[in-house]
Amino acid sequence: MSLGSSVQARLKGCKAILDKIRGLKGKACITFHQNADPDALASAVGLSALIKGLRTNVTVVFKPSEGFDVASKKVIQALNLEISTDDRTRECTYYFIVDTSTPTQLADIAREVEKIPYAVIDHHELNELLKKADLSLYDPSCPSASELVVELLMYSGFRPPRNVLTALITGILYDTKFFRLATYETFDKVSWLMRMGGDYLFAQKLLSGREVTRSEKIAVLKGLSRTGLYKLNKEWILAITCVGAHESSVLKELIDSGADVALAIAHRKDKIRVTARASRSFISAARKPVAAELCSYLGKTLGGAGGGHSGAAGVTIPANYRAEELLKTIKTYFQRFLGLKVSPLEIGRWMEECE
Ligand SMILES: [Mn+2]
Numbered sequence: 001m002s003l004g005s006s007v008q009a010r011l012k013g014c015k016a017i018l019d020k021i022r023g024l025k026g027k028a029c030i031t032f033h034q035n036a037d038p039d040a041l042a043s044a045v046g047l048s049a050l051i052k053g054l055r056t057n058v059t060v061v062f063k064p065s066e067g068f069d070v071a072s073k074k075v076i077q078a079l080n081l082e083i084s085t086d087d088r089t090r091e092c093t094y095y096f097i098v099d100t101s102t103p104t105q106l107a108d109i110a111r112e113v114e115k116i117p118y119a120v121i122d123h124h125e126l127n128e129l130l131k132k133a134d135l136s137l138y139d140p141s142c143p144s145a146s147e148l149v150v151e152l153l154m155y156s157g158f159r160p161p162r163n164v165l166t167a168l169i170t171g172i173l174y175d176t177k178f179f180r181l182a183t184y185e186t187f188d189k190v191s192w193l194m195r196m197g198g199d200y201l202f203a204q205k206l207l208s209g210r211e212v213t214r215s216e217k218i219a220v221l222k223g224l225s226r227t228g229l230y231k232l233n234k235e236w237i238l239a240i241t242c243v244g245a246h247e248s249s250v251l252k253e254l255i256d257s258g259a260d261v262a263l264a265i266a267h268r269k270d271k272i273r274v275t276a277r278a279s280r281s282f283i284s285a286a287r288k289p290v291a292a293e294l295c296s297y298l299g300k301t302l303g304g305a306g307g308g309h310s311g312a313a314g315v316t317i318p319a320n321y322r323a324e325e326l327l328k329t330i331k332t333y334f335q336r337f338l339g340l341k342v343s344p345l346e347i348g349r350w351m352e353e354c355e
Contacts, residue, residue, distance in 0.1 A: 006139050010148070013137035014155045017119055020094070020135055021051050027059045029092035031113065033105040034066035038207065039144050040099040041072040042171025043121060045081050046149040047096055049160040061086045065107040071207060075170050078206055079163040092116055099145035101127045104305040104316060121148050123175075125292040126307050140289075140309075143181040146171030150189040165198030173207055216246045223250030223264065228348035232340040236260040236282060240327070242354035247275040248312075255279055261290065265326065265354050272321060274298060274306070275314045283310045286338055297333045302326075323351040 021028075028051050032040035048060045062083050068076065076083060095116050101124035103110040119135040120127065123142040130136055137148050146168045153160060172190055176182045194200050223243040230238040239259035243250050247264035254262035260282035264275045278290040291313035295306030299315045302325075306315025334340040 006141055010137060010139055010142075010151060011155075013135070014152050016135045017121070017137055017152060018054075018156055020119060021054050024051065024055050024058045024094060026093035027061065027090050028055075028094050028096065029061050029063050029086070029116075030096045030098065031063040031065060031100070031106060031109050032098045033100040034064075034107050036064055036068045036072050036099075038072050038075050038167075038174040039146050039171040041068060041075060041081075042167040042169075043098040043145040043149045044096075045083075045164055045167050046146065046153060046160060046171075047098060047121065048084075049164045050149075050153055050156060050158055053158040053160065054156065059090075060084065061092070063092075063109050063112075065105065065109045071174065075167060075206055078202075079167050081163060081167055094118070096121065097129055097133075098122065098149070100124070100129065101307040102305050103129065105307075121145060121152075123148060124307060125289040125309050125313075126296055128305075128307065141183070143183060143186060144172045144175035146175065147186060147189050150193060154189075154192055159196055162197045162199065165193045165196050166203050169193050169198050169200055169203035170207055173203060178204075178207075212249075216249055219243055219246035220249050220253055223247075224253060226349040226353050227254065228350045229259075229345040230347075231343050231345050232260065232334055232338075236340065237345070238330075238334075238342060239263070240265070240330075240350050241348070242266070242323075242350040247273070251275060251277040261294075263330070265323070265350070267319065267354075268316075270319050271304075271316050272319050272326075273314065273316050274326070276308070276312070278311050280311065288338070290338075293337060294330070294333050297337065298326075298329060301329050301332075323354040326354075327351070 030044045032044050051060050062085055095113050095118035097118055098121045117134040120129050120133045121137045123145050125140045223241045227239050227241040232238050237259050239254045239262045242265045251262045251264050255277050260279045262277045266273045276291040276295050283290050289310035291311055292308045295313040295315035299306035302317040304315055304317035308314055331342040334342050
């Protein structure tokens with residue numbers, strides 16, 4: 001998709017969603033992916049302010065599918081954001097699903113969403129919710145969902161309160177990894193948020209002062225010590241590890257240390273969660289949304305559901321798969337989709353740890 005055509009599609013999406021909001025009645029519900037990060041949080045908060053601003057008689061409630069992550073909790077508290085959860089006295093008349101690409105990411109809310117018309121505002125690669133959506137504002141080339149909500153705000157003429165503007169800056173900073181993934185449009189939007197009263201410095205401070213807990217340090221060190229290394233043909237490196245928690249931190253270290261693709265496998269109750277990361281250089285050489293495609297392939301093949309972005313994705317599969325079967329499926333993906341042969345470099349201990 002060229003940038004020109006995606007701008008046009010987004011304008012159309014903005015217009016349709018604003019028309020919908022202007023005609024809303026009853027109770028609008030907003031939901032987003034489980035363990036919501038600041039991008040999901042800010043998108044929801046921005047959208048909620050917009051709906052309330054345009055339709056004072058509409059009730060807006062948040063339906064978090066499984067709560068917020070640590071960074072989001074900090075943003076909510078520091079900016080004093082109002083998260084109005086459900087009173088359950090009335091049914092939702094319309095749903096807005098933000099920053100989410102599969103029904104699985106909505107956990108229990110997925111069943112409810114099925115029965116009610118919904119709009120999708122999202123930027124993930126391969127979105128499975130679009131098929132049944134009433135309306136959508138969707139652009140996988142947009143680095144954050146918050147930017148799509150900012151576009152709605154800019155287009156609507158409504159000016160949200162300062163704390164919401166600042167929250168949207170945190171959403172953008174978070175998903176662009178402090179502008180490393182920014183496009184020129186990202187800067188336009190952050191500039192608009194600042195001109196309207198958003199506090200960039202505060203947003204930045206809120207996200208950067210991260211303390212690493214002892215359990216996270218141990219998880220990272222364990223994850224690294226168990227890692228198995230594989231060659232993808234001759235030039236690329238695949239790293240696989242098995243951890244109990246803090247997958248993203250372990251994977252970040254692996255990619256920073258030179259892995260082109262890194263996978264963390266974690267047993268969760270009756271499920272296995274596979275989290276994937278791919279380096280920028282590998283994605284551009286492959287010309288494919290590698291992490292998202294791999295996770296969606298694993299989901300389809302092993303009976304789960306997965307998705308995400310080209311550089312970061314996840315999939316949940318049933319717990320009855322052994323590490324060896326999983327590795328075989330991973331090998332098939334690289335061979336079939338990318339024409340890359342997976343061969344061991346140093347297999348590490350991840351397989352024993354995963355049993
Ligand atoms: Mn996002």
